Amino acid sequence: MTKMDDAQRQDFTAQVAEWIEAFDDVVAEGRELGTELLEALRQRAHEAGVATPAGVSTPYKNTIDKDDEVPYPGDRAMERRVESLIRWNAMAMVHGQNKKDAGIGGHISTYSSLATLLEVGFNHFFHAKYGEQPGDFIYFQGHASPGVYARAYLEDRLTDDHLKNFRHELRDTPGLSSYPHPWLMPDFWRFPTVSMGIGPLNAIYQARFMKYLENRGLIEKTDRKVWAFVGDGETDEVDTLGAISLGAREKLDNLIFVINCNLQRLDGPVRGNKRIIDELEGMFRGAKWNVIKVIWGSDWDELFAKDKSGLLLKRMEECVDGDYQTFKAKDGAYLREHFFGKYPELLELVKDKTDEQLGMLHRGGHDPAKIYNAYKQAIEFKGGPTVILAKTVKGYGLGSAQARNATHSEKKLADDGLAAFVKRFDIPIPEQAAKDGVPYRPSQDAPEIQYMQQRRKELGGYMPSRKVPAIDFKAPGIEFFKEWLGGSGGRSVSTTLGFVSVLRALLKDTTVGKLIVPIVPDEGRTFGLESVIRQVGIYAPEGQKYSPHDADMLLFYREDKDGQILEEGITEAGSMASFTAAGTAYSNYGIPTIPFYMYYSMFGFQRIGDMAWAFADSRGKGFLMGGTAGRTTMLGEGLQHQDGHSLVLSSTIPTCVTYDPAYAYELAVVLQNGIKRMYEDMEDVFYYVTMYNEDYAMPAMPEGCAEGILKGLYKFKAAEGEAVAQLFGSGPILNEVVKAQEILATKYGVPTTVWSVPSYTEVRRDALAIERWNRLHPAEPARKSYLETVLEGANGPIIAASDYMKVIPDGLSSWLPGRLVTLGTDGFGRSDNREHLRSHFEVNAASIVGATLSKLARDGKFDGGKAQEALSELGVNIEAGDPARA
Numbered sequence: 001m002t003k004m005d006d007a008q009r010q011d012f013t014a015q016v017a018e019w020i021e022a023f024d025d026v027v028a029e030g031r032e033l034g035t036e037l038l039e040a041l042r043q044r045a046h047e048a049g050v051a052t053p054a055g056v057s058t059p060y061k062n063t064i065d066k067d068d069e070v071p072y073p074g075d076r077a078m079e080r081r082v083e084s085l086i087r088w089n090a091m092a093m094v095h096g097q098n099k100k101d102a103g104i105g106g107h108i109s110t111y112s113s114l115a116t117l118l119e120v121g122f123n124h125f126f127h128a129k130y131g132e133q134p135g136d137f138i139y140f141q142g143h144a145s146p147g148v149y150a151r152a153y154l155e156d157r158l159t160d161d162h163l164k165n166f167r168h169e170l171r172d173t174p175g176l177s178s179y180p181h182p183w184l185m186p187d188f189w190r191f192p193t194v195s196m197g198i199g200p201l202n203a204i205y206q207a208r209f210m211k212y213l214e215n216r217g218l219i220e221k222t223d224r225k226v227w228a229f230v231g232d233g234e235t236d237e238v239d240t241l242g243a244i245s246l247g248a249r250e251k252l253d254n255l256i257f258v259i260n261c262n263l264q265r266l267d268g269p270v271r272g273n274k275r276i277i278d279e280l281e282g283m284f285r286g287a288k289w290n291v292i293k294v295i296w297g298s299d300w301d302e303l304f305a306k307d308k309s310g311l312l313l314k315r316m317e318e319c320v321d322g323d324y325q326t327f328k329a330k331d332g333a334y335l336r337e338h339f340f341g342k343y344p345e346l347l348e349l350v351k352d353k354t355d356e357q358l359g360m361l362h363r364g365g366h367d368p369a370k371i372y373n374a375y376k377q378a379i380e381f382k383g384g385p386t387v388i389l390a391k392t393v394k395g396y397g398l399g400s401a402q403a404r405n406a407t408h409s410e411k412k413l414a415d416d417g418l419a420a421f422v423k424r425f426d427i428p429i430p431e432q433a434a435k436d437g438v439p440y441r442p443s444q445d446a447p448e449i450q451y452m453q454q455r456r457k458e459l460g461g462y463m464p465s466r467k468v469p470a471i472d473f474k475a476p477g478i479e480f481f482k483e484w485l486g487g488s489g490g491r492s493v494s495t496t497l498g499f500v501s502v503l504r505a506l507l508k509d510t511t512v513g514k515l516i517v518p519i520v521p522d523e524g525r526t527f528g529l530e531s532v533i534r535q536v537g538i539y540a541p542e543g544q545k546y547s548p549h550d551a552d553m554l555l556f557y558r559e560d561k562d563g564q565i566l567e568e569g570i571t572e573a574g575s576m577a578s579f580t581a582a583g584t585a586y587s588n589y590g591i592p593t594i595p596f597y598m599y600y601s602m603f604g605f606q607r608i609g610d611m612a613w614a615f616a617d618s619r620g621k622g623f624l625m626g627g628t629a630g631r632t633t634m635l636g637e638g639l640q641h642q643d644g645h646s647l648v649l650s651s652t653i654p655t656c657v658t659y660d661p662a663y664a665y666e667l668a669v670v671l672q673n674g675i676k677r678m679y680e681d682m683e684d685v686f687y688y689v690t691m692y693n694e695d696y697a698m699p700a701m702p703e704g705c706a707e708g709i710l711k712g713l714y715k716f717k718a719a720e721g722e723a724v725a726q727l728f729g730s731g732p733i734l735n736e737v738v739k740a741q742e743i744l745a746t747k748y749g750v751p752t753t754v755w756s757v758p759s760y761t762e763v764r765r766d767a768l769a770i771e772r773w774n775r776l777h778p779a780e781p782a783r784k785s786y787l788e789t790v791l792e793g794a795n796g797p798i799i800a801a802s803d804y805m806k807v808i809p810d811g812l813s814s815w816l817p818g819r820l821v822t823l824g825t826d827g828f829g830r831s832d833n834r835e836h837l838r839s840h841f842e843v844n845a846a847s848i849v850g851a852t853l854s855k856l857a858r859d860g861k862f863d864g865g866k867a868q869e870a871l872s873e874l875g876v877n878i879e880a881g882d883p884a885r886a
Helices: 006-029 031-047 076-100 109-124 142-154 160-164 198-215 244-249 276-286 298-306 311-318 321-329 332-338 344-349 355-359 368-380 405-409 415-424 431-436 447-458 478-485 495-508 530-536 572-583 605-617 646-650 664-680 706-711 733-748 760-776 786-790 834-841 845-858 864-873
Strands: 137-139 226-231 255-261 290-294 386-391 516-520 594-600 623-627 656-659 686-690 714-717 725-729 752-756 798-801 820-823
Touching (some): 076 142, 076 160, 076 415, 109 142, 198 255, 198 572, 198 605, 276 290, 276 386, 298 311, 368 386, 495 516, 495 664, 516 572, 572 594, 572 605, 605 646, 646 686, 656 760, 664 686, 714 733, 725 845, 760 786, 820 845, 834 845, 845 864
Parallel strands (some): 137 226, 226 255, 623 686, 656 686, 725 752, 725 798
């Protein structure tokens, strides 16, 4: 750095002052001119090689200047009255429930910080519809659900019984779910959000999917917005911020994040030693979002105007969030001494304020005027998404609980706290009713109720609300799939390529083709999608602005503004968010889009399991296509890629229908039935279907097995003669089972029957349902499960082999006492070819033969010595280590 003497320094300082004065003159003519001038100077600095500050954060004050605000359009007094009533009923609901049912839970403090942010939206911004088109989508902060219920109660959408049975969903009277759950309240909630990070991520991809539907001409373009209310502590969850670059990249000006910066997470400050608003501003500005900070309420405007030295802002920027939390947890006298008291000039600034007045100074997130102006600028901003960073107080208005570390866990208040709350918010109820947490609702002709009803009427109706419109949909019949029912004519193909050919045919169909939404995170070529990419194109909102290097080839890489494929890049979470948006479009948009999400099966449920659970909660529909499935079919890639457990994980989700097809005809039957069940019959289920990359000849579908495929078990190849054992197989391992059947018959004289098991999960669920019915109806004749019915007369032990963990077939053991022997792929994968992998995991034909003979020997049906010799002849290493622990 160049050194200056005093004279030079003074001269430079004078020059700077002249520059600032000249800049002020430009700004006086228009702020946009000031911005233009700064950009020109920054560009000149770059050209001259002068470093410039990154500039991702701005001073710790409101983005919108007081002089730029527009007047608040609503009746402030009436809206405050409405908000106070909602605050009381939200608090009373949680307090009263915990008083009579200790430990039932619930949260007060989150909504208390969020109330004004929501009320400004409900009164002025949240549209329930746009003409005949759906309205805005709102992803609510999950822990604030009591406040949303309390508003619906005032709107007369919920009854006293509903509120009295908050978190009591199994009683005789109607109850309310703990958090936003469409599965539990299908007419009320749209989006499950309380699992941290899922709401923001899904909101981003929902906004993107909305643009996708518009660009493809499936819905009309409207001013519809996606609002996501996010906790500042929630931003630590990687899913919350992990996809924000997509918002700017695809210019999602239909997306608005409102981050409730109450400075606290569940146990303490979000950033005690820093300022979370500064951090988030830098992140979002860096990702090119429009950032609007709402930090200070209107009662600070007077102080800013009086402070000509800039000392007030300087003091604010000296404080960290831990300080700000303490200032709100203490009283006005503490604030005077510890905040203003650092500088005599600041004490002078507030000398005419009482301690009580200082204690009541508002943060911006509790000021309707500041919030209104932020929302107005957000909905008017074009070309990208907006984030509003609103500073609030967690536990606002809750007396001793306000801004304290334990406030998130507050479930009820002491009597004096309740009395103070009632007094502060002017709730007209008797003292004992206050202590008991009794909800209060004025008559429907009361002015405040009339006001809120009128506001919602003008905005198109109530929110949140979920209504499924009538959908006229006819699934393709089984004849549509006849090409895949007839086998491959001896040609070796994989079930993955079989699926791709089905997908291409569906995309060409004049009825359902436009509704198909192919989704792939990356490696579409791994799944053989080149022809599909050429056929329908990859969605790109700006089209293809470059000439691809393979443009001279038939199957070139094609992007298009109305492209149909969602190629998400390397993001399983983002792809699942797109799957969620597409899989719920039937209810959100009235468009029954059919998503097919294709991915490495290993990177499915174990990576996005929480999102899959939320998808089920959302009553989503669609197909998860787990490609390169199985522990031993994905040769070469090794431990991290070889999947032997997705069938276990998928079975835990109640609405997930799981299939592991061996052949193209099984796949075709499953896909046809799935489309019919989900979109014609409107069942709230979704499908997980495995796809393999192993090529082999596909047989034609045996006569009459369609029902068995769907139920999960059918006879594939009968024994020659009376079978003494039954062999179960699924996926490509069914081929090993067929080989084992031949070896057993020709080499050891043991006849066996081969069964295909496309879904152990479906077989087990049916058996459990029948078992439950029998348990609850002891006076009635016992019913038989499908498993028991289809195996009637099938004698001998059952040896079940699959490319998945043994726990999958083991799920049937309760109904097959002493008969079931399971072979599976427990343990870590390895890099090798299929021959060695299947030998290692003991699921090859030799191992199946050995297991069959060993079991027959144990049952006294085969000579034990010969069984031992057979293991040696078959090359089974009886001294090898257990692959489950290797």
